[in-house]
Amino acid sequence: MTAMEAVKIGLLxxxxxxxxxxxxxxxxxxxxxxxxxRRIEIAWVAARDVAKARAVVGDAIPVVTDAVAAVADPAIxxxxxxxxxxxxxxxxxxxxxxxxKHIVTANKALLALHGGEIFAAASARGAxxxxxxxxxGCIPTIKVLREGLAANRIEWIAGIVNGTSNFILSEMRAKxxxxxxxxxxxxxxxxxxxxxxxxxxxxxxxxxxxxxxxxGFGIPVQFDKAYVxxxxxxxDRDMTYAxxxxxxxxxxxIARRTARGIELRVHPTLIPASRLxxxxxxxxxxxxxxxxxxxxxxxxGAGAGSEPTASxxxxxxxxxxRLMRAEPQERVPYLAxxxxxxxxxxxxxxxxxxxxxxxxxxxxxxxxxxxxxxxxLADAGISIDAMLxxxxxxxxxxxxxxxxxHPTRERSFDAAMERIVALPAVRPGYSRxxxxxxx
Amino acid sequence: MTAMEAVKIGLLxxxxxxxxxxxxxxxxxxxxxxxxxRRIEIAWVAARDVAKARAVVGDAIPVVTDAVAAVADPAIxxxxxxxxxxxxxxxxxxxxxxxxKHIVTANKALLALHGGEIFAAASARGAxxxxxxxxxGCIPTIKVLREGLAANRIEWIAGIVNGTSNFILSEMRAKxxxxxxxxxxxxxxxxxxxxxxxxxxxxxxxxxxxxxxxxGFGIPVQFDKAYVxxxxxxxDRDMTYAxxxxxxxxxxxIARRTARGIELRVHPTLIPASRLxxxxxxxxxxxxxxxxxxxxxxxxGAGAGSEPTASxxxxxxxxxxRLMRAEPQERVPYLAxxxxxxxxxxxxxxxxxxxxxxxxxxxxxxxxxxxxxxxxLADAGISIDAMLxxxxxxxxxxxxxxxxxHPTRERSFDAAMERIVALPAVRPGYSRxxxxxxx
Numbered sequence: 001m002t003a004m005e006a007v008k009i010g011l012l013x014x015x016x017x018x019x020x021x022x023x024x025x026x027x028x029x030x031x032x033x034x035x036x037x038r039r040i041e042i043a044w045v046a047a048r049d050v051a052k053a054r055a056v057v058g059d060a061i062p063v064v065t066d067a068v069a070a071v072a073d074p075a076i077x078x079x080x081x082x083x084x085x086x087x088x089x090x091x092x093x094x095x096x097x098x099x100x101k102h103i104v105t106a107n108k109a110l111l112a113l114h115g116g117e118i119f120a121a122a123s124a125r126g127a128x129x130x131x132x133x134x135x136x137g138c139i140p141t142i143k144v145l146r147e148g149l150a151a152n153r154i155e156w157i158a159g160i161v162n163g164t165s166n167f168i169l170s171e172m173r174a175k176x177x178x179x180x181x182x183x184x185x186x187x188x189x190x191x192x193x194x195x196x197x198x199x200x201x202x203x204x205x206x207x208x209x210x211x212x213x214x215x216g217f218g219i220p221v222q223f224d225k226a227y228v229x230x231x232x233x234x235x236d237r238d239m240t241y242a243x244x245x246x247x248x249x250x251x252x253x254i255a256r257r258t259a260r261g262i263e264l265r266v267h268p269t270l271i272p273a274s275r276l277x278x279x280x281x282x283x284x285x286x287x288x289x290x291x292x293x294x295x296x297x298x299x300x301g302a303g304a305g306s307e308p309t310a311s312x313x314x315x316x317x318x319x320x321x322r323l324m325r326a327e328p329q330e331r332v333p334y335l336a337x338x339x340x341x342x343x344x345x346x347x348x349x350x351x352x353x354x355x356x357x358x359x360x361x362x363x364x365x366x367x368x369x370x371x372x373x374x375x376x377l378a379d380a381g382i383s384i385d386a387m388l389x390x391x392x393x394x395x396x397x398x399x400x401x402x403x404x405x406h407p408t409r410e411r412s413f414d415a416a417m418e419r420i421v422a423l424p425a426v427r428p429g430y431s432r433x434x435x436x437x438x439x
Numbered sequence: 440m441t442a443m444e445a446v447k448i449g450l451l452x453x454x455x456x457x458x459x460x461x462x463x464x465x466x467x468x469x470x471x472x473x474x475x476x477r478r479i480e481i482a483w484v485a486a487r488d489v490a491k492a493r494a495v496v497g498d499a500i501p502v503v504t505d506a507v508a509a510v511a512d513p514a515i516x517x518x519x520x521x522x523x524x525x526x527x528x529x530x531x532x533x534x535x536x537x538x539x540k541h542i543v544t545a546n547k548a549l550l551a552l553h554g555g556e557i558f559a560a561a562s563a564r565g566a567x568x569x570x571x572x573x574x575x576g577c578i579p580t581i582k583v584l585r586e587g588l589a590a591n592r593i594e595w596i597a598g599i600v601n602g603t604s605n606f607i608l609s610e611m612r613a614k615x616x617x618x619x620x621x622x623x624x625x626x627x628x629x630x631x632x633x634x635x636x637x638x639x640x641x642x643x644x645x646x647x648x649x650x651x652x653x654x655g656f657g658i659p660v661q662f663d664k665a666y667v668x669x670x671x672x673x674x675d676r677d678m679t680y681a682x683x684x685x686x687x688x689x690x691x692x693i694a695r696r697t698a699r700g701i702e703l704r705v706h707p708t709l710i711p712a713s714r715l716x717x718x719x720x721x722x723x724x725x726x727x728x729x730x731x732x733x734x735x736x737x738x739x740g741a742g743a744g745s746e747p748t749a750s751x752x753x754x755x756x757x758x759x760x761r762l763m764r765a766e767p768q769e770r771v772p773y774l775a776x777x778x779x780x781x782x783x784x785x786x787x788x789x790x791x792x793x794x795x796x797x798x799x800x801x802x803x804x805x806x807x808x809x810x811x812x813x814x815x816l817a818d819a820g821i822s823i824d825a826m827l828x829x830x831x832x833x834x835x836x837x838x839x840x841x842x843x844x845h846p847t848r849e850r851s852f853d854a855a856m857e858r859i860v861a862l863p864a865v866r867p868g869y870s871r872x873x874x875x876x877x878x
Contacts, residue, residue: 034780147757151753
């Protein structure tokens with residue numbers, strides 16, 4: 001079909017995503033060439049465990065062990081980094097850029113933590129860095145934000161961007177499981193790792209949200225400014241109450257532009273059950289974007305996994321293949337905005353963020369307790385949107401009161417909570433979950 | 440920010456989409472320049488009604504009346520066609536291509552009917568044709584299919600791509616309205632035109648589906664081969680029965696790759712209520728794509744309207760701006776696949792399509808009627824998946840029998856129906872609606 005020479009890739013890593021990339025490229029070789037107009041070939045694979053790599057790629061492709069040294073190979077055009085982490089991956093990417101290679105990576109942690117350094121190095125060498133696979137697996141979220149919605153002023157982005165925690169929350173809701181049991185189930189099924197910290201503590205979601213916020217608003221990558229709260233403290237009881245009030249609880253990454261600064265926060269969130277994103281269950285991802293001209297759009301798909309992530313990685317490879325010899329101004333900027341046109345709008349500290357709250361407190365079932373709670377909130381300027389009291393008290397004379405507030409600043413809410421926990425009828429421990437309308 | 444000269448646009452048409460394009464470009468001038476690296480300016484507007492155009496654009500921009508003559512203007516780089524239809528729009532686009540202009544259009548009818556001719560002319564002149572606004576409004580469906588999923592073999596595409604008919608179906612379901620009343624409501628609210636034929640007969644959806652099928656499968660644009668059935672014959676009674684069986688009825692455009700050919704069909708479809716796309720209500724659009732590596736992904740947003748469509752039109756303008764001076768091989772092919780790599784797989788005639796059916800027949804409530812129906816279907820090799828009979832007969836001794844079949848060829852189903860309507864207990868008139876699992 002084409003007389004052009006094949007594009008040669010050095011593939012760093014042959015784990016879950018790497019083997020998917022190898023497999024999809026093999027299987028769809030013709031289909032990809034029909035679109036790209038050129039053949040795309042893997043020149044070699046870099047892997048620490050040669051035997052394991054051989055088990056995936058067979059004997060046809062060389063396997064090298066030193067990724068950092070390998071990227072100097074003059075025969076390759078593109079380095080695909082799917083090792084993950086911020087160690088060898090970072091060294092290899094910086095070395096590859098120094099050798100004039102273009103980069104495709106699915107490494108959200110690396111870009112969220114060291115994006116500034118890496119993009120600057122690439123820019124100085126005229127190298128492309130494509131990272132669709134770093135956010136929401138196969139869903140072309142980065143392309144959509146960078147290009148599809150490029151004429152819009154993005155107002156906010158709210159996404160389910162961690163499949164593991166969404167799977168756990170779905171199981172908690174569907175089966176009434178406590179968090180620990182749902183986590184065990186996720187581990188048995190391979191949706192959660194032995195050490196699930198990155199997923200269940202919201203860190204992985206915050207890495208992705210950081211990248212999305214940069215692309216959406218034209219701000220630098222600022223992971224250290226993100227507010228991050230995971231799902232480990234969620235109880236099935238709160239899920240049940242939320243349900244009764246017409247809500248679902250999801251771990252959302254939210255980036256919002258406000259007059260006072262950019263909100264950048266990951267936390268469990270009550271969302272109206274009627275919203276499409278509330279029905280996104282299991283290990284799936286979905287990103288909602290509110291933009292001034294387009295309105296609300298939603299993008300849904302598998303957020304992780306071997307071939308879904310490979311789909312994104314290879315889409316990037318095709319894009320890079322097309323634009324390898326193009327002038328820099330013919331390429332989409334790494335973070336959507338021209339590097340000299342970034343905004344210095346600050347990230348809003350969480351205490352300054354305005355949102356609504358779900359509050360559950362356990363109280364002695366006495367006359368006047370509810371009035372005391374309501375009065376304390378009112379004194380802090382917080383008005384109540386809905387309330388749920390669970391019938392008469394249990395045999396210890398205790399009952400749950402659930403309150404949905406109207407929007408208020410987190411600082412005010414925290415101050416009110418200090419006074420509420422000091423009320424004599426209020427038992428230790430309470431649940432506070434933020435609530436978003438997403439309309 | 441940039442010393443590069445502004446890109447100049449000739450805007451053909453200043454109706455709903457044209458005025459949105461003007462407005463969004465004015466409002467987001469800075470945001471767009473921050474991304475595109477160049478200013479984008481409207482040089483003039485072509486409109487038949489100068490006074491009406493002036494009411495939108497004021498005095499700052501010239502208004503010309505002859506679109507076909509105007510596109511020769513050497514000062515413009517890009518022609519944005521939002522006139523619609525296949526008359527002046529076609530002449531103006533062909534004239535613009537002849538003058539070496541790049542084209543952005545939201546004209547699905549024109550491309551579905553004359554895409555072959557227009558793409559060939561553009562290719563010969565090295566002109567770009569971008570048409571994101573032609574399908575599903577602001578949702579970047581074409582970009583997603585052409586680029587985001589470029590590494591995949593697309594298996595099928597199923598979409599709600601006509602907001603008017605989806606609004607009508609949503610109203611019929613929510614309020615139990617007959618079709619005619621829901622249509623009137625849509626007309627009063629501005630969701631349907633005085634002559635709603637294009638929308639409610641499925642023609643508009645088929646235009647869009649035709650474009651999606653070309654991009655998804657690498658086949659030529661073949662609107663004349665599409666099977667098209669609208670929603671005018673749907674009854675609220677069928678919506679109620681569908682609901683009872685766990686389904687919703689949506690007007691879907693379906694393009695599917697099979698071993699025997701490509702399915703290309705628009706018709707009302709029962710889909711499981713649990714699918715995300717079943718909850719897409721009102722004038723919204725959603726496209727489901729099944730791809731071999733990515734799995735199922737969904738894209739949701741406003742499918743029409745002034746600013747949502749402008750969002751897509753201007754995204755195209757930004758893309759074209761970037762690649763105006765690029766080499767042809769650096770641009771994404773019009774229809775995703777290289778023009779010399781199109782496939783000649785045929786479109787499957789509807790009689791050969793295999794799908795499941797919802798069938799409602801009105802029968803005399805006699806012993807043995809159900810057995811006769813089941814026997815007739817069995818004789819045609821059609822097996823029954825579920826059945827619903829509405830209690831005892833009415834005062835005329837008549838009742839509805841609803842049957843869901845397993846997949847069968849349409850030819851077999853039609854043959855069985857000929858025998859079923861000839862059964863003595865079967866009353867004239869029946870409903871037959873195709874059913875898809877979309878899993």
